[in-house]
Amino acid sequence: MIIKNAEFITSAVESSQYPDWDCPEIAMAGRSNVGKSSLINALCNRKGLARVAAAPGKTRLVNFYRVNGEISLVDLAGYGYARVAKTTKATWGPMIETYLKTRQQLCLVLLLLDMRHDPSEEDLLMERWLQATGRTYGIVLTKADKLTRQEQARRLDVLRNLLLPDACGIFPVSADKWTGLDDLWQLMADAANRENTISKGR
Numbered sequence: 001m002i003i004k005n006a007e008f009i010t011s012a013v014e015s016s017q018y019p020d021w022d023c024p025e026i027a028m029a030g031r032s033n034v035g036k037s038s039l040i041n042a043l044c045n046r047k048g049l050a051r052v053a054a055a056p057g058k059t060r061l062v063n064f065y066r067v068n069g070e071i072s073l074v075d076l077a078g079y080g081y082a083r084v085a086k087t088t089k090a091t092w093g094p095m096i097e098t099y100l101k102t103r104q105q106l107c108l109v110l111l112l113l114d115m116r117h118d119p120s121e122e123d124l125l126m127e128r129w130l131q132a133t134g135r136t137y138g139i140v141l142t143k144a145d146k147l148t149r150q151e152q153a154r155r156l157d158v159l160r161n162l163l164l165p166d167a168c169g170i171f172p173v174s175a176d177k178w179t180g181l182d183d184l185w186q187l188m189a190d191a192a193n194r195e196n197t198i199s200k201g202r
Protein backbone atom coordinates (compact mmCIF):
# COMPACT_ATOMS: atom_id res chain seq x y z
CA MET A 1 0.00 0.00 0.00
CA ILE A 2 1.37 3.40 -0.92
CA ILE A 3 0.57 5.78 1.92
CA LYS A 4 -0.32 9.18 0.53
CA ASN A 5 -1.65 10.48 3.80
CA ALA A 6 -2.58 9.27 7.24
CA GLU A 7 -4.47 11.33 9.77
CA PHE A 8 -5.94 11.08 13.24
CA ILE A 9 -9.70 11.63 13.07
CA THR A 10 -11.17 11.34 16.55
CA SER A 11 -11.34 9.45 19.85
CA ALA A 12 -14.60 8.02 21.08
CA VAL A 13 -16.01 6.53 24.25
CA GLU A 14 -19.57 5.96 23.06
CA SER A 15 -20.99 4.94 19.73
CA SER A 16 -22.54 8.40 19.24
CA GLN A 17 -18.96 9.73 19.00
CA TYR A 18 -17.84 7.36 16.23
CA PRO A 19 -17.22 9.07 12.88
CA ASP A 20 -20.31 9.31 10.72
CA TRP A 21 -18.88 7.83 7.54
CA ASP A 22 -19.03 4.70 5.43
CA CYS A 23 -15.25 4.20 5.44
CA PRO A 24 -14.29 0.53 6.01
CA GLU A 25 -12.66 0.11 9.41
CA ILE A 26 -9.97 -2.29 10.63
CA ALA A 27 -9.46 -2.56 14.38
CA MET A 28 -6.39 -3.47 16.44
CA ALA A 29 -7.22 -5.52 19.53
CA GLY A 30 -4.91 -7.07 22.08
CA ARG A 31 -3.42 -6.73 25.49
CA SER A 32 -1.72 -3.57 26.69
CA ASN A 33 1.83 -3.15 25.43
CA VAL A 34 1.50 -5.76 22.67
CA GLY A 35 2.17 -3.09 20.05
CA LYS A 36 -1.21 -1.98 18.64
CA SER A 37 -0.34 1.72 18.36
CA SER A 38 3.17 0.92 17.06
CA LEU A 39 1.65 -1.26 14.34
CA ILE A 40 -0.63 1.58 13.22
CA ASN A 41 2.39 3.87 12.96
CA ALA A 42 4.39 1.29 11.02
CA LEU A 43 1.49 0.53 8.66
CA CYS A 44 1.03 4.26 8.04
CA ASN A 45 4.71 4.93 7.66
CA ARG A 46 4.50 7.60 10.34
CA LYS A 47 6.33 7.65 13.66
CA GLY A 48 4.13 9.71 15.96
CA LEU A 49 0.66 9.22 14.52
CA ALA A 50 -0.58 6.93 17.32
CA ARG A 51 0.91 7.43 20.76
CA VAL A 52 3.26 4.67 21.88
CA ALA A 53 4.69 4.09 25.36
CA ALA A 54 7.06 1.67 27.05
CA ALA A 55 4.59 1.37 29.95
CA PRO A 56 1.29 -0.42 29.28
CA GLY A 57 -2.04 1.40 29.41
CA LYS A 58 -1.16 4.20 26.99
CA THR A 59 -4.08 4.02 24.59
CA ARG A 60 -7.46 4.70 26.09
CA LEU A 61 -10.72 5.13 24.21
CA VAL A 62 -11.44 4.06 20.64
CA ASN A 63 -9.17 6.02 18.29
CA PHE A 64 -9.92 6.43 14.60
CA TYR A 65 -7.25 7.06 11.95
CA ARG A 66 -7.78 7.35 8.22
CA VAL A 67 -5.34 6.35 5.48
CA ASN A 68 -5.48 7.80 1.95
CA GLY A 69 -8.98 9.03 2.75
CA GLU A 70 -10.37 5.57 2.11
CA ILE A 71 -9.58 3.10 4.88
CA SER A 72 -9.72 3.55 8.63
CA LEU A 73 -7.50 1.97 11.27
CA VAL A 74 -8.96 1.85 14.76
CA ASP A 75 -6.69 1.71 17.80
CA LEU A 76 -8.35 0.19 20.85
CA ALA A 77 -7.41 0.40 24.52
CA GLY A 78 -5.54 -2.74 25.56
CA TYR A 79 -6.82 -5.29 28.02
CA GLY A 80 -5.02 -7.22 30.72
CA TYR A 81 -3.19 -4.37 32.36
CA ALA A 82 -3.40 -4.96 36.10
CA ARG A 83 -2.41 -1.48 37.22
CA VAL A 84 -5.27 0.36 35.59
CA ALA A 85 -7.83 1.41 38.21
CA LYS A 86 -10.84 -0.88 38.54
CA THR A 87 -13.28 1.89 37.61
CA THR A 88 -11.33 2.61 34.42
CA LYS A 89 -11.23 -1.09 33.58
CA ALA A 90 -14.97 -1.36 34.08
CA THR A 91 -15.53 1.24 31.34
CA TRP A 92 -12.88 -0.13 28.94
CA GLY A 93 -14.44 -3.56 28.60
CA PRO A 94 -17.87 -2.35 27.47
CA MET A 95 -16.31 0.41 25.35
CA ILE A 96 -14.26 -2.07 23.31
CA GLU A 97 -17.04 -4.63 23.27
CA THR A 98 -19.65 -2.15 22.05
CA TYR A 99 -17.40 -1.07 19.20
CA LEU A 100 -16.49 -4.62 18.15
CA LYS A 101 -20.05 -5.85 18.46
CA THR A 102 -22.02 -3.07 16.82
CA ARG A 103 -19.90 -1.28 14.25
CA GLN A 104 -21.29 -2.15 10.86
CA GLN A 105 -18.36 -1.08 8.66
CA LEU A 106 -15.82 -2.92 10.83
CA CYS A 107 -14.60 -5.38 8.20
CA LEU A 108 -11.56 -6.90 9.92
CA VAL A 109 -10.27 -7.24 13.46
CA LEU A 110 -6.58 -7.83 13.98
CA LEU A 111 -5.88 -9.65 17.22
CA LEU A 112 -2.30 -8.88 18.23
CA LEU A 113 -0.22 -11.33 20.25
CA ASP A 114 3.39 -10.96 21.34
CA MET A 115 5.18 -13.57 19.27
CA ARG A 116 7.47 -14.49 22.15
CA HIS A 117 4.73 -15.53 24.55
CA ASP A 118 1.84 -17.96 24.66
CA PRO A 119 -1.58 -16.29 24.58
CA SER A 120 -2.98 -15.25 27.96
CA GLU A 121 -6.41 -16.33 29.22
CA GLU A 122 -7.74 -12.95 28.09
CA ASP A 123 -6.22 -13.36 24.62
CA LEU A 124 -7.93 -16.73 24.27
CA LEU A 125 -11.19 -15.26 25.52
CA MET A 126 -10.96 -12.48 22.96
CA GLU A 127 -10.19 -14.97 20.22
CA ARG A 128 -13.18 -17.14 21.15
CA TRP A 129 -15.39 -14.09 21.42
CA LEU A 130 -14.37 -12.84 17.96
CA GLN A 131 -15.00 -16.27 16.52
CA ALA A 132 -18.41 -16.46 18.20
CA THR A 133 -19.46 -13.03 16.91
CA GLY A 134 -18.64 -14.16 13.39
CA ARG A 135 -16.27 -11.24 12.80
CA THR A 136 -13.51 -11.76 10.27
CA TYR A 137 -10.29 -11.65 12.25
CA GLY A 138 -6.60 -12.16 11.63
CA ILE A 139 -3.81 -12.89 14.10
CA VAL A 140 -0.82 -10.57 14.12
CA LEU A 141 2.30 -11.77 15.96
CA THR A 142 4.18 -8.70 17.11
CA LYS A 143 7.81 -7.99 18.01
CA ALA A 144 9.16 -10.62 15.62
CA ASP A 145 12.45 -8.68 15.59
CA LYS A 146 13.12 -9.90 19.13
CA LEU A 147 13.46 -13.47 17.85
CA THR A 148 15.88 -15.12 15.44
CA ARG A 149 14.49 -16.58 12.21
CA GLN A 150 14.71 -20.04 13.69
CA GLU A 151 12.89 -19.02 16.85
CA GLN A 152 10.24 -17.29 14.76
CA ALA A 153 9.53 -20.50 12.84
CA ARG A 154 9.32 -22.47 16.07
CA ARG A 155 7.02 -19.95 17.76
CA LEU A 156 4.78 -19.86 14.69
CA ASP A 157 4.28 -23.62 14.97
CA VAL A 158 3.62 -23.49 18.71
CA LEU A 159 1.14 -20.62 18.40
CA ARG A 160 -0.67 -22.17 15.48
CA ASN A 161 -1.40 -25.16 17.69
CA LEU A 162 -2.66 -23.03 20.56
CA LEU A 163 -5.06 -20.95 18.44
CA LEU A 164 -8.38 -21.69 16.78
CA PRO A 165 -8.26 -22.48 13.07
CA ASP A 166 -10.78 -19.72 12.24
CA ALA A 167 -8.46 -16.74 11.74
CA CYS A 168 -8.07 -15.57 8.16
CA GLY A 169 -4.30 -15.68 8.57
CA ILE A 170 -1.39 -15.46 11.00
CA PHE A 171 1.05 -12.63 10.30
CA PRO A 172 4.40 -12.21 12.08
CA VAL A 173 5.41 -8.54 11.99
CA SER A 174 7.89 -6.10 13.40
CA ALA A 175 6.86 -2.49 13.86
CA ASP A 176 10.51 -1.72 14.64
CA LYS A 177 12.06 -3.31 11.57
CA TRP A 178 8.98 -2.89 9.38
CA THR A 179 8.77 -6.53 8.37
CA GLY A 180 5.61 -8.44 7.49
CA LEU A 181 3.69 -5.26 6.72
CA ASP A 182 3.09 -5.83 2.99
CA ASP A 183 1.27 -9.13 3.55
CA LEU A 184 -0.80 -7.52 6.27
CA TRP A 185 -1.71 -4.56 4.05
CA GLN A 186 -2.80 -7.02 1.37
CA LEU A 187 -5.20 -8.68 3.81
CA MET A 188 -6.46 -5.29 4.98
CA ALA A 189 -6.98 -3.91 1.49
CA ASP A 190 -8.88 -7.04 0.45
CA ALA A 191 -11.15 -6.75 3.50
CA ALA A 192 -11.79 -3.06 2.77
CA ASN A 193 -12.60 -3.74 -0.89
CA ARG A 194 -15.06 -6.45 0.12
CA GLU A 195 -16.70 -4.10 2.60
CA ASN A 196 -16.99 -1.35 -0.05
CA THR A 197 -18.77 -3.79 -2.37
CA ILE A 198 -21.13 -4.94 0.39
CA SER A 199 -21.92 -1.40 1.58
CA LYS A 200 -22.88 -0.33 -1.95
CA GLY A 201 -25.57 -2.99 -1.85
CA ARG A 202 -26.97 -1.81 1.51
Ligand SMILES: Nc1nc2c(ncn2[C@@H]2O[C@H](COP(=O)(O)OP(=O)(O)OP(=O)(O)O)[C@@H](O)[C@H]2O)c(=O)[nH]1
Pocket (backbone or CB within 6 Å): 030, 031, 032, 033, 034, 035, 036, 037, 038, 039, 051, 052, 053, 054, 055, 056, 057, 058, 059, 060, 076, 077, 078, 079, 142, 143, 144, 145, 146, 173, 174, 175, 176, 177
Ligand atom coordinates in the same frame (compact mmCIF):
# COMPACT_ATOMS: atom_id res chain seq x y z
N1 LIG B 1 11.12 -4.46 19.44
C1 LIG B 1 9.85 -4.11 19.20
N2 LIG B 1 9.21 -3.35 20.07
C2 LIG B 1 7.91 -3.02 19.81
C3 LIG B 1 7.25 -3.47 18.63
N3 LIG B 1 5.98 -3.00 18.66
C4 LIG B 1 5.87 -2.30 19.80
N4 LIG B 1 7.01 -2.30 20.49
C5 LIG B 1 7.26 -1.62 21.79
O1 LIG B 1 6.32 -2.09 22.75
C6 LIG B 1 5.89 -1.03 23.61
C7 LIG B 1 4.38 -0.89 23.58
O2 LIG B 1 3.98 -0.48 22.28
P1 LIG B 1 2.56 0.22 22.03
O3 LIG B 1 2.42 0.32 20.56
O4 LIG B 1 2.39 1.45 22.83
O5 LIG B 1 1.56 -0.91 22.60
P2 LIG B 1 -0.04 -0.88 22.70
O6 LIG B 1 -0.52 -2.24 22.39
O7 LIG B 1 -0.58 0.23 21.87
O8 LIG B 1 -0.25 -0.59 24.26
P3 LIG B 1 -1.53 0.12 25.01
O9 LIG B 1 -1.79 1.41 24.32
O10 LIG B 1 -1.04 0.27 26.41
O11 LIG B 1 -2.67 -0.84 24.92
C8 LIG B 1 6.66 0.21 23.15
O12 LIG B 1 7.81 0.36 23.94
C9 LIG B 1 7.03 -0.12 21.71
O13 LIG B 1 8.18 0.56 21.27
C10 LIG B 1 8.00 -4.29 17.71
O14 LIG B 1 7.52 -4.74 16.66
N5 LIG B 1 9.29 -4.56 18.05
Ligand SMILES: [Mg+2]
Pocket (backbone or CB within 6 Å): 036, 037, 038, 051, 052, 058, 059, 075
Ligand atom coordinates in the same frame (compact mmCIF):
# COMPACT_ATOMS: atom_id res chain seq x y z
MG1 LIG C 1 -1.68 1.85 22.33
